[in-house]
Amino acid sequence: MEKVEIPRKTIYRLSIYQRCLTKLHENGAETVSSSALAAAAGVKPAQLRKDLTYFGQFGTRGLGYSVEELRNAIRDVLGRTHLQPVVLIGAGNLGTALLRYQGFQKEGFEVVAAFDAVPEGVVKRGISVPLHDIDDLTRFVQENEVRLAILCVPADGAQEVANEIVGAGVTGILNFSPTVLQVPESVTVNNVDLALELENLSYFVGRD
Amino acid sequence: MEKVEIPRKTIYRLSIYQRCLTKLHENGAETVSSSALAAAAGVKPAQLRKDLTYFGQFGTRGLGYSVEELRNAIRDVLGRTHLQPVVLIGAGNLGTALLRYQGFQKEGFEVVAAFDAVPEGVVKRGISVPLHDIDDLTRFVQENEVRLAILCVPADGAQEVANEIVGAGVTGILNFSPTVLQVPESVTVNNVDLALELENLSYFVGRD
DNA sequence: TCGTGTGAAGACGTTCACAGCT
């Protein structure tokens, strides 16, 4: 197979395009041009078209794209026909907030279980996800063949937990801990580092 | 002034280097080589050295970098000698969690006020930041010359709030709403889109 | 000899500009 690899940044944008297409679909739009969709997504038209060429041709010259067709095509590429089970580890402030957060469910992800070192101490108000002791983590991940994990533990314990879940079969980690995780190449880590983002902003704001 | 612009990605990495240096400093290390620091930060040695050349020379050939000197130099570049005041808008699940989150304070940011459309409905447990009605937002931002804002409102209200705070003088927005904000060029927006990150992960995990 | 500093090469991503289909 000589499939050209789709750039990571393109994958991110595909998700954004899909959201815009869903909104257009709800508004009853049948077709959309690359310039209109690009404007909604905050990119240039040429970029949008280039992104799409990575996995096929979908438009009609002189007309644009069928909203529904393009949406289906992107969904297929992103591979979310089926729901992905996710575990969340570390039910502190951030962790519990994410458990209450509706955005994941809305996008087709189900947080099937949460783990904490001291599950008794967690405020469970508004949380319907079962909360386990962290000792059950490996067993649970293996038995349920979980591939995705959200990591919300403090920085000093993050690497240890990461090793454990990777050993148990997790291959994608959404890491909220302010640490650089060392993982095998086969594992994908997406870092969400809140302090880092603020610090970065403050750099660009700070020049006067 | 003919200062070469420091790439945005380098700025991000500087923050990471700084964290690693702080950890090294706490462990009593005096000097560090580019390869050691790079390994800790998860980058290649050449990249680290290149990043540093954007704003000066700090190492000693054959020896490495002075942990303390380099840390101070990076702090100066990032410009965080003084604390930046930040406002948070939208005290829902995510917003309140961020208010309780200690990571910002630890990195030198102070959330000076939070705003919500219905401040009475917010659970205030564990929150010490004053909570205002969103009607006071513009006045507060102007009077306190706030430059940074954390946006945690639902997607459909985000653009409106963004317009308001930009008008009031905010030039850096940390946006947690799953929307593409349209702002003037002079304003920096850093998006933290949780569902997007998960979707992205699931793409890389999904191939088997 | 060891590790930094850096020009040059390379890889990658974006933008342009236009050919070609409807």
Add this chain to the structure above:
DNA sequence: AGCTGTGAACGTCTTCACACGA
């Protein structure tokens, strides 16, 4: 005429490889 699809140009970031100083 209008808008897509795309090779080529461009710009940016990363990596290499080695000169140079300690």
